[in-house]
Amino acid sequence: MKKLFAMLTVIALMLGLLAGCASDPKPTKPAGTQGTQAPTGGSGGTAGSEGPSEDKAPIRVGVLAPLTGTMAEFGKTYEVAMSMAAEKVNAEGGINGHELVLEFEDSKGDQNQSAELASKFADDDGIVAILGDFSSGCAMAAAPICDEEEIVLFSPTASNAAFAASSKWAFQIAGLASYEGSYAATYEVGKYAGAHDVAVFYMNTDFGASIVENFRPAAEEAGMNIVFCEGYSDTETDFSALITKAQAANPDHVLIVDQTSISNVINQIRGIGWDVPITMLGPSTSQQVIDLCGENCEDILTTVSVYYSEEDPEAYAFAQEFADRAGFGATVMAGFAYDGVIILSEAIAACGDNITRAAIRDNLAKTDGTYLTGPIKFSEDGDIIRSYLICQIVDGKYVIRCGYDYANE
Amino acid sequence: MSKIKAFVGKHRSLMLTAALVFAIVFPLFGFKKSMVRIFCRILMYFTLAGSLNITNGYSGQTSLGHAGFYCIGAYVMAILTTRFQISFWPVLLLSGIGAAVAGLIISVPTLRLKGIYLSIITLGASEVIRIIALNWEGVTGGSFGIKDIPRPTFFGFTFDSPLKFYYLFLGVAVIFLLISYRLIHSRVGRSWMSIRENELAAKSLGVRTAPAKMMNFAYGAFWAGIIGGIYAVYVQYIDSAVFSLDEGFNIMSMIIIGGQGTLIGPIVGSIVVNGLTELLRPIGVWRFVMYAALIIVMMWFRPQGLMGESNSILAGAKIKMRKAGKTGGKKEAIS
Missing domain, CATH: 3.40.50.2300 (Response regulator)
Structure with a gap:
């Protein structure tokens, strides 16, 4: 009986697969009615x-x-x-x-x-x-x-x-992450914040790695020392070892290159009572960071290419x-x-x-x-170079500190 | 049921030839490229699951780290063909050998480990391999991965379409099946199975378990490496994210569903798992629920998998006893 059941299951699944093949090329339903889609308003x-x-x-x-x-x-x-x-x-x-x-x-x-x-x-x-x-x-x-x-x-x-x-x-x-990295070095951490010894924490994804790859030479050219630079994987949640090590290198500025666990890193840095100035980058900039870090993220600097300000109604x-x-x-x-x-x-x-x-x-x-x-x-390759704003978190809100043309000032 | 079985048993070579002819001919019936890619995926996972089945199914060593060997094969191929412009075919062999060596290295310190302890070591090894691939930027490209991996050629014939890759995957699958069939029916294969059933008893009968286990690991890893190598040239871009533990579990679910310790099991497992992925696409997130439900139902009704060998120790005592009562025990323990 069980054998029969098993055989029937196999046959049913195989038939199902073939049926799937046959019906595949048919034009699909309009997007709004497809099953996988948005519960949010279609x-x-x-x-x-x-x-x-x-x-x-x-x-x-x-x-x-x-x-x-x-x-x-x-x-x-x-x-x-x-x-x-x-x-x-x-x-x-x-x-x-x-x-x-x-x-x-x-x-x-x-x-x-x-x-x-x-x-x-x-x-x-x-x-x-x-x-x-x-x-x-x-x-x-x-x-x-x-x-x-x-x-x-x-x-x-x-x-x-x-x-x-x-x-x-x-x-x-x-x-391009490459340009954002050198912008952060030259203008945000360098020209605006005036840092000398920088510690870099980065998430080891293609984004994080390419930022760092371009941040390093630009920072050195601007006369900064990178005293600490270490990556972590996107699944890590405990950064205390990294932070202690970074603190021992005695930097006067910290750059965090992250996409998803930024609030964790910030909270853990502030958690050990280290009040070093912190800079983060575009993808980290969100209301969530402020919600999750509260007072810990006061005065943090960030670059953004897009700022949904009240002055721009659209x-x-x-x-x-x-x-x-x-x-x-x-x-x-x-x-x-x-x-x-x-x-x-x-x-x-x-x-x-x-x-x-x-x-x-x-x-x-x-x-x-x-x-x-x-x-x-678009450039010849099909990508673009963006201009960036420098923002700072003040009283739980992002405030623009430097405009798009800060690089030219 | 038994009649069908007897018929299949009697005309086995005929049935196998028919299946092979079917596999060769049917993709020619004007399937779309995306459909052929799914067939490729089924064949690819068949060999991959089949190679894991060598370790898990035949010698009973539960390895959870198959994605690691697969990863080594893919990176060997990607690095050697892009950096050193070595041709695909010798590198393919090197992909397999690289993974086999890794398999050997992992198997030596784990010879005395069994069950969950061995599983955890293999799990860790797989992650270590992936993390090396992620962090050794100078060699593996780190998180950027390796792109523009060249397509293989064969006497001026370039593998540049999913259909051509289908035949490459099919060829490898057939070679894998043939070699594995011969190996399993040889002294080596029997010593693997004796280790699975009772290691101590095997030892007492003069089976040298340590070399047998090492060879088993290395052989399984070899085929995972071969598939990794073909995968790299098939997708032309690899990065370490593909070879996560999830991938390892995905491969393992195929042999659990298909049946461990049989050569046919991984084929069925691969068809079912990959087929379901496509079939259930329209129901969105619910497909994970369906998938999980299927595994639970499987465990309930057929713990030995759809094609699992019922007189293996993996099949559970109940089925085993009933079977023994009915047929008086079978001579051959494998399909």
């Missing part, structure tokens, strides 16, 4: 359906995002910010009257999945371009496939300088709405994701009636304008 073009004309076929764009897994909160950032952008595009009449539909697929933050899903999108003739993936690693894994299949892979958040350079079909707008409104929908504050990633959709839809619109993957690539490369997160113009 994805893609559901809201703006009265904008675009009904009889024109929708334009479908694939999105690779880590909707589940350890990076799920970033997947959510993608989902919410990109859906907001798609709704805006559709509310304004869509892309030349066509509705923009985003089709989210869950890569789990897993490189293999990301590559396979990119291949799935590339196989689907209805998909005109791919947005994502969130992390540089996943984007790098999908890049060779998109290069081969000749479809745009536009990651709004990848920061690894090798990504866009690896293919003419790959684009990124997060700003950006401020975006941040407010994002926070409402997502349930957490907008980081720079949210702005990048939003801009990704807007920039891509402009590139598609520029194709006119002849929308091909190649035409989208060419138009995307020509992008030159100012968006929510600042001016964007």
